[in-house]
Amino acid sequence: MEQNKRLNGKLPGDTQSFWRDSVDLPAFPRLEEDLSVDVVIVGGGITGLTSAYLLVNEGLKVVVLEAGKLLNGTTGHTTAKVTAQHGLIYDEFMHNFGTNKAKLYYEANAEALRFIQETVEKHQIDCDFRIQDAYLYTSADQYTRKLEKEAEAYQRLGINGGLVDRIPFEMDVKKALVMKDQAQFHPLKYLAHLVEDITNKGGLIFEDTACVNIETGEYPTVLTRRESRVQGRFVLACTHFPFYEGTGLYSTRMHADRSYVLAAKTKKSYPGGMYCNVEEPARSLRSVTINGEEMVLIIGENHKTGQGKDTIDYYNALEQFGDDVLGIEDVLYRWSAQDLVTLDKIPYIGQITSEVSNVLIATGFRKWGMTNSTAAALLFRDIVQKKSNPYEDLYSPSRFYAHPSLKNFLLDNADVVGHLIKGKLEKPTKSVEDLANDEGAAITINGHRKGAYRDTEGNLHIVDTTCTHIGCEVAWNSGDRTWDCPCHGSRFSYTGEVVEGPAEKPLQRHDHRMLDNLTSEDSGY
Ligand code: FES
Numbered sequence: 289m290e291q292n293k294r295l296n297g298k299l300p301g302d303t304q305s306f307w308r309d310s311v312d313l314p315a316f317p318r319l320e321e322d323l324s325v326d327v328v329i330v331g332g333g334i335t336g337l338t339s340a341y342l343l344v345n346e347g348l349k350v351v352v353l354e355a356g357k358l359l360n361g362t363t364g365h366t367t368a369k370v371t372a373q374h375g376l377i378y379d380e381f382m383h384n385f386g387t388n389k390a391k392l393y394y395e396a397n398a399e400a401l402r403f404i405q406e407t408v409e410k411h412q413i414d415c416d417f418r419i420q421d422a423y424l425y426t427s428a429d430q431y432t433r434k435l436e437k438e439a440e441a442y443q444r445l446g447i448n449g450g451l452v453d454r455i456p457f458e459m460d461v462k463k464a465l466v467m468k469d470q471a472q473f474h475p476l477k478y479l480a481h482l483v484e485d486i487t488n489k490g491g492l493i494f495e496d497t498a499c500v501n502i503e504t505g506e507y508p509t510v511l512t513r514r515e516s517r518v519q520g521r522f523v524l525a526c527t528h529f530p531f532y533e534g535t536g537l538y539s540t541r542m543h544a545d546r547s548y549v550l551a552a553k554t555k556k557s558y559p560g561g562m563y564c565n566v567e568e569p570a571r572s573l574r575s576v577t578i579n580g581e582e583m584v585l586i587i588g589e590n591h592k593t594g595q596g597k598d599t600i601d602y603y604n605a606l607e608q609f610g611d612d613v614l615g616i617e618d619v620l621y622r623w624s625a626q627d628l629v630t631l632d633k634i635p636y637i638g639q640i641t642s643e644v645s646n647v648l649i650a651t652g653f654r655k656w657g658m659t660n661s662t663a664a665a666l667l668f669r670d671i672v673q674k675k676s677n678p679y680e681d682l683y684s685p686s687r688f689y690a691h692p693s694l695k696n697f698l699l700d701n702a703d704v705v706g707h708l709i710k711g712k713l714e715k716p717t718k719s720v721e722d723l724a725n726d727e728g729a730a731i732t733i734n735g736h737r738k739g740a741y742r743d744t745e746g747n748l749h750i751v752d753t754t755c756t757h758i759g760c761e762v763a764w765n766s767g768d769r770t771w772d773c774p775c776h777g778s779r780f781s782y783t784g785e786v787v788e789g790p791a792e793k794p795l796q797r798h799d800h801r802m803l804d805n806l807t808s809e810d811s812g813y
Contacts, residue, residue: 305623306551308364311476319494322517325349328510330499331526333363335650338665341482344489355498365625367587371470372397373422374656378441391445396679400662415477422562425464432463456559457613502532525649529790534640542628544777547590548602550622554584555615586610599767628652636685637664728764741782751784752796
């Protein structure tokens with residue numbers, strides 16, 4: 289296969305997601321004053337906007353505060369499968385939490401799917417919403433038993449689906465498991481409509497308004513970086529990674545996972561359906577309509593953020609897979625997405641801590657943010673209105689299931705400590721002179737560890753590689769040209785600006801000439 293030119297990473301804007309590139313969203317002003325409303329929503333992704341949509345339709349006064357631009361975080365980079373099939377989970381959930389909780393998890397997500405479908409139909413939203421069957425499949429003998437056990441769980445939970453022997457691709461598939469009547473859509477077309485509805489009904493939206501803290505109390509108050517105060521009866525923290533943790537220790541209870549997406553024109557036509565394998569390396573497929581033509585999203589190569597190989601290799605591996613299965617004619621888009629994974633794989637949705645009842649949080653959706661976010665928004669609506677909701681206990685962030693949470697808690701934090709120490713000890717072997725144009729790496733300058741990227745014009749951009757969250761060492765992501773942190777998934781542009789939290793402050797920038805005068809003490813080594 290001739291490697292597609294875009295995958296050499298030379299084209300500007302080539303990590304733009306198709307969703308972002310195909311919808312014009314309105315721009316909103318920055319908040320420059322104090323406000324008082326019923327509900328303050330922090331975060332302009334699918335969770336925040338769906339919550340705002342639901343609450344303005346209940347007649348409440350709502351404001352959405354977004355640190356950057358609306359729908360530019362994980363929602364803008366999703367694969368937009370609207371499904372309750374979230375990998376091999378139901379047998380595991382039944383085993384770990386019991387049949388009841390496993391069933392509740394399925395129902396919460398199935399209900400979210402129905403809500404999205406009904407909203408699309410009610411408003412006649414043109415968002416490429418299509419019912420599709422979802423498949424898990426394996427090409428490895430050792431996974432067929434796992435699929436069989438998952439199929440037994442489907443049966444016990446009353447999930448419409450079951451085992452099949454093949455899927456419509458030329459692949460060596462040993463077994464597959466279908467969940468019937470799931471869906472896919474264009475998330476930004478859908479959400480653009482909700483944004484219009486929110487503003488039409490008097491909801492307020494502000495962009496470029498970073499929030500940095502919450503003063504808790506009867507009327508919790510959100511403080512913005514530019515020192516505005518926004519007070520409400522409730523605050524909903526819908527910022528992917530929590531911008532405010534309270535005493536909830538969220539940093540220690542989640543890890544970030546990165547995956548990659550290609551949108552490709554293929555030689556063979558797509559047979560319909562949405563597919564995920566269950567083994568490593570992860571592979572996933574769905575169709576997408578681009579300029580009226582059916583194309584394919586090829587997804588996979590998941591790894592913990594900042595802990596992978598050279599990111600270009602992930603895109604190349606996906607392109608190779610797509611070529612093997614469907615024949616790649618052209619790659620139109622490529623992008624990556626970051627997801628947060630909780631200790632027990634169930635999102636944290638609800639009161640930020642058991643003592644604070646009016647600050648609610650939603651995070652840790654794994655790869656399944658379309659339905660889990662919608663379930664979160666529906667739960668928030670009920671909590672704000674003091675109505676009972678069947679999923680409140682299931683998603684409660686204060687839950688603690690000893691197995692397997694405790695083990696994962698220890699593992700995740702051992703991992704963070706390991707990265708803290710390892711990053712400090714590692715001395716990169718590259719120096720500035722070794723960098724070609726459009727190449728980045730951790731380098732050593734006068735014995736000091738720094739991060740350097742030489743742009744396509746040959747200009748050097750040097751940053752301190754110490755993450756401004758709690759000090760792990762960031763690693764270069766060549767696919768997105770970002771510095772990614774292996775500990776909690778913060779990401780920084782090559783100039784050091786925060787692309788994704790929990791870090792709030794940029795990486796320290798250096799002028800190459802100034803580094804010549806650095807001493808070991810100056811740089812903390
Ligand atoms: Fe926590 Fe970097 S994101 S240390």
